Amino acid sequence: MDHDRRGANGVDDEQTVPGVSNRIINSTVHGDVYQAASLTVHQHAVRTAAEWPHLVERIPPQAGCFQVRGESERLARALEPGENTVVVAPAAGVVVGLGGVGKTQLAAHYARTLWHGGELDVLVWITAATTTTEVVAGLAAAAAELLGDDTSDAERAARQFLAWLEPGPGRPSCRWLIVLDDVADPADLTGLWPPASPQGRTLVTSRRRDAAITMGRRIVPVGVFTPVDSQSYLTGALAADRQETDTELAALADDLGHLPLALSQAAAYLIDTGRIVSGPAGPRIFRGKSRCAVEQRGGETC
Known part of the structure; x- marks a missing residue:
């Protein structure tokens, strides 16, 4: 018949630890003592993916001096899928021009028109004026909001979001627009261009006209006012x-x-x-x- 040998402190009067040659008698350890290694467990908050339609970052407000000019219509035509949606090529446009001519406002007007017209499910606005870090951070923020991704590894989250934009069987059709505003160095977009999608549009504004940023993409030059x-x-x-x-x-x-x-x-x-x-x-x-x-x-x- 077994007897309860638990002591006053709730510890067995005599215990053996499997694999360790010691005994615990009346809370005193007899024999070799081993210290267990510490274990740190990181827990991340579970995010909930946002429902569509969803806007990531704020569209710049319309300036008081904004004028709807010919460039606005040319941009709309350049990025409108229209009857050529069967061509599996990205609707990607690049707005180029000197500082102060209104590139950002032109892009903002285009994005705002599509958004308020109910023509987009997802709109992501990223200001990319300084380094690759800004682009990665913007894409990672989109991953956090739209996929519920953890952003502790921003580059991984950015890649995950770009992969999510890829069209594929069984995926819901998403009409998206990614705006990369004021790109200073085309190299900052290496490996970070949104994928080709019949439902997606990519719009870049930049003062640069390098082949790395313009080749294979529709160019909308913006000049001064008439x-x-x-x-x-x-x-x-x-x-x-x-x-x-x-x-x-x-x-x-x-x-x-x-x-x-x-x-x-x-x-x-x-x-x-x-x-x-x-x-x-x-x-x-x-x-x-x-x-x-x-x-x-x-x-x-x-």
Whole structure:
């Protein structure tokens, strides 16, 4: 008959540990003592995949000086699958142009139009202005939100998301748009281009025209405003009761090279200071100033 030999501390008065030549008598260990190695267990929170439609990152807001111009229509045609969807090739477009001409705003207008029109299930906006890290982080964020992936290994998560975009049998049809905005170095996209998909679109904006970023893709060059665009913008931005004539506003636009960002800054200056562009010398108050500001800021708002 077995007897209960458990002591006061809840430990057997005499125990043997399998594989170890010692005994525990009245809580005292007799024989060799071995210390177990520590074990750390990492637990990651379980994420829930987002439902469609889903937007990853915010589309840049529309600038006050934005003008719907010919480039907007050309971009829509370049990235519209249309009747050629049978061709298994990525609908990939590259918007190229100098800083301040409105590349980001053009891309944002296109993305916003598709999103609000219900033409997309997934929209991912990634600002890729500095390094590959930004692109990887953006794709990893998409993996976290859309797949419920753990992002502790961002590169693995980014690859997982790109693989998810690949069309395949048994996969739900997903209409997606990936925007890679302001790519500074084409090498940053090596191995990170979204895959070819009849339902997917990839849009890149960049100041570069390297073959690595443009070859095999539709190019949408963006230039400065036309004189008509400039006149329309300045007329709309400035109050109706101002004293400048159309000729004086046209001279101001000419002096600023019809650069959208420069015109935006000039209009803001006139509104804030109450100054008037009047006479032949009027536009010269801005000569060089707005262009320098564009170079210093390195960005664009129009």
